[in-house]
Amino acid sequence: MDRDVLVQEMTERFQELYSQALASLEKAADGEWISASEHVFRDAFQQLLTESYGAALKNKVEQHATADQAAFSPSRQSGCSPA
Secondary structure: OOHHHHHHHHHHHHHHHHHHHHHHHHHOOOOOHHHHHHHHHHHHHHHHHHHHHHHHHHHHHHHOOOHHHHOOOOOOOOOOOOO
8 A cells, every 4th residue: 555545545534534523513402512522523533543543554564675574473483493
């Protein structure tokens, strides 16, 4: 995955989460705008932070030159004979 693809995916995810947060504000009763939506907005942005950082790290790992060498099963024998 390249940077442009990652940015596009996270932009789409931002739009989904922001739309959900805005919906909570729109549905809030008069006098309850903050209490009905503040946590929804905070949670949406926390979710976006978590997902975007995870996706960026995953992308970095996958693009690393030694990624294939690093991906191994812990139970796989390394070529060393048991002691």
